[in-house]
Amino acid sequence: MKILILIGNVPDTTTKVKFNADRTAFDASGVQWIINPWDELALTRAMELKETSGGAVEAVVVANVGRAETEATLRKALAIGADKAIRIDADPKEAGYVASQLATIAAGYDLIMAGIEAADYNGNAVGGMLAEMLGMNSVSAVSGIQIENGQLKINREIDGGSQVVGLPMPLVAIVQKGIAKEPRIPAMRGIMMARSKPLEVVQPIDAAPMTNMVTFEMPPAKAACKMIAEDQAKDLIHLLRDEAKVL
Amino acid sequence: MSVLIYTENWDGKFKKVSFELASYAATVAKAMQLPVIALSLGPVDDSELSKLSAYGVSHIMKNSDERFNTLDNQAIAKAIALAAEKVKATLIVLAHNNLGKAVAPRLAVRQKAGMVSAVHGLPFSYDPFTVKKMVFTGKAFSHAVIHSGVKVITLASNSFGLVENKVDFAPEAFETGLGDADFVTRIEQTNKITGKVLLNDADIVVSGGRGMKSGDNWGQLEELANLLGAGTACSRPVSDEGWRPHSEHVGQTGKIIAPNLYFAFGISGAIQHLGGVSSSKIIVAVNKDPDAPIFEAADYGIAGDVFKVLPQFIEAVKEVKSNG
Ligand SMILES: Cc1cc2nc3c(=O)[nH]c(=O)nc-3n(C[C@H](O)[C@H](O)[C@H](O)COP(=O)(O)OP(=O)(O)OC[C@H]3O[C@@H](n4cnc5c(N)ncnc54)[C@H](O)[C@@H]3O)c2cc1C
Ligand SMILES: Nc1ncnc2c1ncn2[C@@H]1O[C@H](COP(=O)(O)O)[C@@H](O)[C@H]1O
Numbered sequence: 001m002k003i004l005i006l007i008g009n010v011p012d013t014t015t016k017v018k019f020n021a022d023r024t025a026f027d028a029s030g031v032q033w034i035i036n037p038w039d040e041l042a043l044t045r046a047m048e049l050k051e052t053s054g055g056a057v058e059a060v061v062v063a064n065v066g067r068a069e070t071e072a073t074l075r076k077a078l079a080i081g082a083d084k085a086i087r088i089d090a091d092p093k094e095a096g097y098v099a100s101q102l103a104t105i106a107a108g109y110d111l112i113m114a115g116i117e118a119a120d121y122n123g124n125a126v127g128g129m130l131a132e133m134l135g136m137n138s139v140s141a142v143s144g145i146q147i148e149n150g151q152l153k154i155n156r157e158i159d160g161g162s163q164v165v166g167l168p169m170p171l172v173a174i175v176q177k178g179i180a181k182e183p184r185i186p187a188m189r190g191i192m193m194a195r196s197k198p199l200e201v202v203q204p205i206d207a208a209p210m211t212n213m214v215t216f217e218m219p220p221a222k223a224a225c226k227m228i229a230e231d232q233a234k235d236l237i238h239l240l241r242d243e244a245k246v247l
Numbered sequence: 248m249s250v251l252i253y254t255e256n257w258d259g260k261f262k263k264v265s266f267e268l269a270s271y272a273a274t275v276a277k278a279m280q281l282p283v284i285a286l287s288l289g290p291v292d293d294s295e296l297s298k299l300s301a302y303g304v305s306h307i308m309k310n311s312d313e314r315f316n317t318l319d320n321q322a323i324a325k326a327i328a329l330a331a332e333k334v335k336a337t338l339i340v341l342a343h344n345n346l347g348k349a350v351a352p353r354l355a356v357r358q359k360a361g362m363v364s365a366v367h368g369l370p371f372s373y374d375p376f377t378v379k380k381m382v383f384t385g386k387a388f389s390h391a392v393i394h395s396g397v398k399v400i401t402l403a404s405n406s407f408g409l410v411e412n413k414v415d416f417a418p419e420a421f422e423t424g425l426g427d428a429d430f431v432t433r434i435e436q437t438n439k440i441t442g443k444v445l446l447n448d449a450d451i452v453v454s455g456g457r458g459m460k461s462g463d464n465w466g467q468l469e470e471l472a473n474l475l476g477a478g479t480a481c482s483r484p485v486s487d488e489g490w491r492p493h494s495e496h497v498g499q500t501g502k503i504i505a506p507n508l509y510f511a512f513g514i515s516g517a518i519q520h521l522g523g524v525s526s527s528k529i530i531v532a533v534n535k536d537p538d539a540p541i542f543e544a545a546d547y548g549i550a551g552d553v554f555k556v557l558p559q560f561i562e563a564v565k566e567v568k569s570n571g
């Protein structure tokens with residue numbers, strides 16, 4: 001079984017979001033880039049499966065659509081334990097464009113894992129789009145994956161509960177909270193080994209983006225918080241009813 | 248040409264999100280001078296379907312195939328695509344919930360459509376088709392343009408609201424022609440959360456953080472939630488500690504919610520937490536540290552002890568309720 005993990009390269013989650021002066025683009029100055037948190041958990045789970053499946057998982061490959069500066073992120077994925085990285089050398093313009101690029105290298109895997117959303121533009125799209133492009137099955141909101149007798153057993157969240165489901169491979173699993181507990185931190189040995197692991201650079205294909213973001217805005221500034229004294233807490237409930245009108 | 252909405256059902260019933268979708272699509276379709284059509288998949292009674300017509304949707308395509316209850320992503324995407332072709336949908340709207348997020352991208356590829364998720368409210372313009380979309384997990388919004396002829400969007404819940412507009416109702420049977428091979432998801436087990444207000448449906452959410460000190464201290468918080476008909480939520484460390492179930496975790500790596508009213512008890516207001524709740528209409532914070540960042544996001548606050556404030560809140564809500 002071969003596993004492919006789609007890796008988004010995103011600003012660190014504590015980044016204070018800023019835009020350029022005319023608000024047409026994200027201002028990346030001083031930003032720390034990380035593996036998209038869901039993708040990091042997906043990779044962690046893939047490594048666990050590789051280690052515990054008694055040889056059922058032959059290889060874990062990671063792939064990213066991005067320019068040369070994302071290679072640090074891919075090297076980290078290799079340090080965590082991936083066997084090989086693929087970078088498609090293009091700006092990740094939008095979900096459809098990214099999925100079209102990934103479709104050129106994603107055939108032949110039994111399991112592809114994508115995150116439910118990238119922490120920057122929250123597209124919620126690449127995994128599902130890639131599945132449809134490749135004619136693969138997909139399952140979303142995945143919070144657990146086990147291999148049992150060579151079959152995948154999947155936990156997924158549904159609105160109002162959770163389910164255990166089975167789906168045949170090849171499969172795209174779109175993962176979220178729960179897929180692994182904590183992201184794996186690369187050990188010194190992993191970092192050393194990552195240097196000699198293959199990082200293949202692939203040229204992009206032509207694909208027309210169908211959406212683009214023209215401007216950005218910050219959420220409206222909140223009025224100052226109205227403070228109520230601790231021993232007057234009841235007044236706050238009255239304000240919620242009479243002033244805010246939410247009770 | 249038309250505007251198509253996919254109205255998911257839960258055991259044959261619709262929820263507020265379904266009616267918000269109907270209200271939204273009816274309003275958008277009017278502006279685009281197009282008819283609005285709802286698609287319902289899986290067994291739903293006509294009396295339930297008719298509820299959509301209270302929000303401006305008269306034309307409903309229904310297919311009662313039970314196999315759709317498996318929430319099979321590929322079969323549902325195929326069925327919506329077939330319906331979209333039939334009614335020549337140029338705009339397809341789904342809810343921004345688990346199933347909507349799962350199906351919309353597949354549908355977009357099938358229809359050669361550009362897709363934008365987590366759309367907030369009405370489009371800014373219809374030509375070019377420009378919508379407001381949440382980005383950076385609620386820290387900002389973008390104005391996103393969809394260039395393709397067919398467009399797919401998912402609507403962020405509570406970003407538009409309900410618009411009542413009763414119209415005549417005419418359901419129409421819709422055949423999909425899907426075979427067993429189209430349904431590949433085998434359900435082995437389902438665990439439903441029962442007897443609780445679900446977080447994504449809740450108008451009011453009562454949430455606790457590490458300041459609650461222990462999972463054993465949730466009694467008053469739950470009492471307040473019960474009195475208010477509210478859902479309960481928590482910060483990430485609380486679910487990591489096992490004080491509360493993971494399904495209650497809100498924030499960047501948990502659920503993203505937008506209730507009318509959000510109570511944060513003993514939550515510091517870390518940026519990753521705020522990402523999941525900052526679209527709430529009104530935020531109330533109780534924290535003993537007056538400099539806690541949660542107060543920058545809050546509308547009302549008390550710099551005080553949760554255990555002193557909770558009993559007063561409970562009493563006040565009881566009074567407010569008994570006075571009608
Ligand atoms: C990649 C990443 C993703 C993350 N995702 C999320 C997420 O999705 N959701 C999330 O919540 N967090 C998330 N976090 C964690 C986040 O950074 C914070 O650590 C977390 O939100 C803090 O939780 P808290 O406010 O409950 O606890 P604390 O930060 O410990 O705050 C407790 C607060 O309670 C107050 N307090 C203590 N006792 C009392 C009392 N008796 N009365 C009143 N107030 C009291 C204190 O003053 C303090 O402000 C994430 C972190 C990372 C790195
Ligand atoms: N540029 C990219 N390269 C590789 N994978 C990506 C890229 N962008 C997004 N993904 C994958 O798609 C998931 C969802 O991203 P999105 O649809 O952009 O919200 C991410 O969690 C990644 O797994």
